[in-house]
Amino acid sequence: MAVNFTVFEDFKAVDGVRLGVAQSHVRYANRDDMVVIELAEGTNVAGVFTTNAFCAAPVQICKQHLSASAQPRYLLINTGNANAGTGKSGYGNAVKSCELMAEKGSCAADSVLPFSTGVIGEPLNMPAFERGIPAALENLSADNWARAAKGIMTTDTLPKGFSKQADIAGSTVTVTGISKGAGMIMPNMATMLGFIATDAGVAADVLQAWCKELADCSFNRITIDGDTSTNDSCMLMATGKSGVMITDAASAEGQQVFALLKEAFQILAQAIVRDGEGATKFVTIRVESAAAQKEALDVAYTVAHSPLVKTAMFASDANWGRILAAVGRSGVQNFDLDKVQIYLEDVQIVEDGGRCDSYTEAAGAAIFKQSEFTIRIQLGRGDVTEQLWTTDLSHEYVTINADYRS
Amino acid sequence: MAVNFTVFEDFKAVDGVRLGVAQSHVRYANRDDMVVIELAEGTNVAGVFTTNAFCAAPVQICKQHLSASAQPRYLLINTGNANAGTGKSGYGNAVKSCELMAEKGSCAADSVLPFSTGVIGEPLNMPAFERGIPAALENLSADNWARAAKGIMTTDTLPKGFSKQADIAGSTVTVTGISKGAGMIMPNMATMLGFIATDAGVAADVLQAWCKELADCSFNRITIDGDTSTNDSCMLMATGKSGVMITDAASAEGQQVFALLKEAFQILAQAIVRDGEGATKFVTIRVESAAAQKEALDVAYTVAHSPLVKTAMFASDANWGRILAAVGRSGVQNFDLDKVQIYLEDVQIVEDGGRCDSYTEAAGAAIFKQSEFTIRIQLGRGDVTEQLWTTDLSHEYVTINADYRS
Numbered sequence: 094m095a096v097n098f099t100v101f102e103d104f105k106a107v108d109g110v111r112l113g114v115a116q117s118h119v120r121y122a123n124r125d126d127m128v129v130i131e132l133a134e135g136t137n138v139a140g141v142f143t144t145n146a147f148c149a150a151p152v153q154i155c156k157q158h159l160s161a162s163a164q165p166r167y168l169l170i171n172t173g174n175a176n177a178g179t180g181k182s183g184y185g186n187a188v189k190s191c192e193l194m195a196e197k198g199s200c201a202a203d204s205v206l207p208f209s210t211g212v213i214g215e216p217l218n219m220p221a222f223e224r225g226i227p228a229a230l231e232n233l234s235a236d237n238w239a240r241a242a243k244g245i246m247t248t249d250t251l252p253k254g255f256s257k258q259a260d261i262a263g264s265t266v267t268v269t270g271i272s273k274g275a276g277m278i279m280p281n282m283a284t285m286l287g288f289i290a291t292d293a294g295v296a297a298d299v300l301q302a303w304c305k306e307l308a309d310c311s312f313n314r315i316t317i318d319g320d321t322s323t324n325d326s327c328m329l330m331a332t333g334k335s336g337v338m339i340t341d342a343a344s345a346e347g348q349q350v351f352a353l354l355k356e357a358f359q360i361l362a363q364a365i366v367r368d369g370e371g372a373t374k375f376v377t378i379r380v381e382s383a384a385a386q387k388e389a390l391d392v393a394y395t396v397a398h399s400p401l402v403k404t405a406m407f408a409s410d411a412n413w414g415r416i417l418a419a420v421g422r423s424g425v426q427n428f429d430l431d432k433v434q435i436y437l438e439d440v441q442i443v444e445d446g447g448r449c450d451s452y453t454e455a456a457g458a459a460i461f462k463q464s465e466f467t468i469r470i471q472l473g474r475g476d477v478t479e480q481l482w483t484t485d486l487s488h489e490y491v492t493i494n495a496d497y498r499s
Numbered sequence: 500m501a502v503n504f505t506v507f508e509d510f511k512a513v514d515g516v517r518l519g520v521a522q523s524h525v526r527y528a529n530r531d532d533m534v535v536i537e538l539a540e541g542t543n544v545a546g547v548f549t550t551n552a553f554c555a556a557p558v559q560i561c562k563q564h565l566s567a568s569a570q571p572r573y574l575l576i577n578t579g580n581a582n583a584g585t586g587k588s589g590y591g592n593a594v595k596s597c598e599l600m601a602e603k604g605s606c607a608a609d610s611v612l613p614f615s616t617g618v619i620g621e622p623l624n625m626p627a628f629e630r631g632i633p634a635a636l637e638n639l640s641a642d643n644w645a646r647a648a649k650g651i652m653t654t655d656t657l658p659k660g661f662s663k664q665a666d667i668a669g670s671t672v673t674v675t676g677i678s679k680g681a682g683m684i685m686p687n688m689a690t691m692l693g694f695i696a697t698d699a700g701v702a703a704d705v706l707q708a709w710c711k712e713l714a715d716c717s718f719n720r721i722t723i724d725g726d727t728s729t730n731d732s733c734m735l736m737a738t739g740k741s742g743v744m745i746t747d748a749a750s751a752e753g754q755q756v757f758a759l760l761k762e763a764f765q766i767l768a769q770a771i772v773r774d775g776e777g778a779t780k781f782v783t784i785r786v787e788s789a790a791a792q793k794e795a796l797d798v799a800y801t802v803a804h805s806p807l808v809k810t811a812m813f814a815s816d817a818n819w820g821r822i823l824a825a826v827g828r829s830g831v832q833n834f835d836l837d838k839v840q841i842y843l844e845d846v847q848i849v850e851d852g853g854r855c856d857s858y859t860e861a862a863g864a865a866i867f868k869q870s871e872f873t874i875r876i877q878l879g880r881g882d883v884t885e886q887l888w889t890t891d892l893s894h895e896y897v898t899i900n901a902d903y904r905s
């Protein structure tokens with residue numbers, strides 16, 4: 094029941110990136126569950142990771158390996174098991190998986206970045222890695238993005254991809270990426286993962302700054318139920334094979350590459366919301382005229398996480414009192430309510446803190462019935478704008494999460 | 500489907516307090532919807548109120564009147580309309596309701612405390628007050644607590660009450676109270692209300708300090724969905740008619756009265772959770788060995804508000820990974836996960852940050868199947884303990900809130 098979701102099929106290869114996919118039987122038979130991404134020498138990689146204090150063993154190792162070298166050679170991804178909440182033995186298994194990959198790929202172990210997603214708290218199935226890594230290496234191909242998009246899925250109902258080319262500084266630059274996650278959600282079959290590659294060259298410091306900035310307007314601005322997984326990771330890879338080299342983010346080419354990447358990040362992040370558990374609506378929460386980023390986000394997340402607002406979305410009931418009350422409890426200090434305006438798309442529902450005279454239930458209901466709409470909240474306190482994307486709370490969400498392990 | 504809920508019937512009168520109840524037709528016909536609580540001269544009153552920035556007109560006026568005098572004569576409560584999000588005219592209507600009450604009750608308008616609960620954003624039905632106030636005054640009685648408990652209900656399925664007597668300093672001291680709310684929840688038919696009276700005399704400064712302290716271990720420690728209403732109010736009234744007078748909270752009598760009040764506050768608050776929307780479980784979240792109150796509460800609320808933990812409760816699925824992940828994302832700084840222990844009742848599920856060796860799914864499931872249990876989380880950082888009470892997230896919750904206005 095994904096919302097306005099079209100499966101992406103037209104993947105362009107990224108020169109310098111090859112992908113291998115295997116059935117390794119980490120947890121289930123007869124499905125692709127292991128993906129190896131091979132990077133050409135000299136590829137710069139940047140990443141952002143979950144802020145959950147219980148971050149999983151592979152996340153810890155990823156961070157270490159990235160700080161040892163910004164030019165890793167392999168990304169190793171398994172589904173079926175998150176290797177989280179597994180203590181010292183889980184850490185040891187994640188190290189072991191990197192060593193296996195390094196041995197088969199003839200590189201140093203710290204040139205391997207490991208990613209796991211799936212069940213929490215169960216020991217990683219190491220024989221699966223011994224099977225899966227060689228099998229994935231055997232089918233390494235630059236044209237394997239579509240199969241890899243499926244190979245990293247857990248409870249996603251659809252694979253998520255993006256690919257686009259642009260002429261930049263006289264060369265064709267390609268950006269291609271895949272993501273997974275049916276929420277942020279699901280510490281059990283957990284995790285949001287994003288892997289975005291470009292054949293532009295991007296200096297390591299620019300790439301790391303971009304990765305953070307891009308995640309902050311995409312993967313860090315989506316929420317389904319407010320639950321952050323132990324394994325969330327988003328990786329940005331720049332091979333440089335196109336010949337375009339970005340060392341200055343502010344340059345014309347830099348801005349062009351950044352714009353292309355931003356589109357990739359946002360579409361891949363939004364795809365996760367569209368495929369969110371039980372989602373029937375795709376809703377943008379936009380907070381305008383805030384005094385600071387923090388208060389804009391506090392308001393946006395409070396509205397997005399309110400079970401009352403979310404059930405009203407599900408019911409197509411433009412219950413503005415619930416939105417108003419969520420704004421009111423968001424913790425903004427010295428809030429002047431008389432300056433608050435709230436719109437559904439272009440229909441004003443709250444004017445100067447009270448119900449707008451021109452508002453009608455019929456006008457509100459017409460918008461809440463749409464599968465996709467924007468709730469716009471103006472605080473009248475400054476000039477900061479933030480937005481995020483979320484879904485409704487449906488019976489299907491409860492069913493999925495209540496029945497998941499039973 | 501309230502959880503382990505017995506309707507309280509044995510109300511003891513509180514000398515100095517009389518209650519009148521009327522059908523005023525604020526919104527619906529044929530139901531008690533207006534309650535007047537008359538207080539003897541010299542009764543001290545203290546209150547705590549919603550922290551929602553959009554607090555309703557009656558809440559604003561309550562605070563003003565209480566700061567003008569700690570000895571009001573009447574509490575005026577209506578259901579059916581929250582008089583919130585109603586702007587200047589709503590404020591004017593709340594003032595008018597106090598003036599009407601003052602006229603009929605022969606007191607100053609600022610000796611009246613108004614409380615409203617019900618629909619947000621609709622004009623208050625003033626003719627209802629002209630009908631209801633005289634009608635309520637006609638049946639003023641010290642024995643009207645049970646009828647008043649029903650008269651303040653909105654979507655509560657059951658009335659909530661408490662009454663108990665104790666011999667203190669040679670006198671019989673009575674504490675009697677009522678509450679309403681089927682969550683904190685429901686900014687539409689909104690609001691948690693609590694009214695607790697004692698015939699002990701309590702000095703105004705002690706009473707105000709107690710009211711805050713008592714709310715912080717009762718009404719401020721319950722959560723159903725994290726939504727805080729615009730109208731929440733909890734009032735503590737001390738008539739002094741028993742002859743027992745508390746001027747020193749630390750005295751033996753002071754501690755005895757406080758203990759009685761604490762029982763009243765906690766039972767009335769817990770009753771709201773037991774009657775929570777769609778509740779099938781009553782769950783205590785207890786955080787121990789925290790370094791500070793804030794982090795203890797951050798962890799407790801993050802677990803209590805996690806839709807994944809709540810759906811697992813509903814499913815009777817002891818999904819410890821979800822609890823662990825919620826603890827991990829609660830924002831505690833410099834978290835040493837190796838010191839975290841988690842118990843379901845006495846069954847340890849997480850030991851030193853990982854799955855406890857002795858834990859079995861069967862042992863966890865046996866506890867999650869109970870209608871009432873405690874999740875105990877030890878952070879290993881200090882000696883602060885906090886606890887709160889919550890419910891699960893069921894299909895019925897979605898049904899109630901998705902269908903509420905349709």
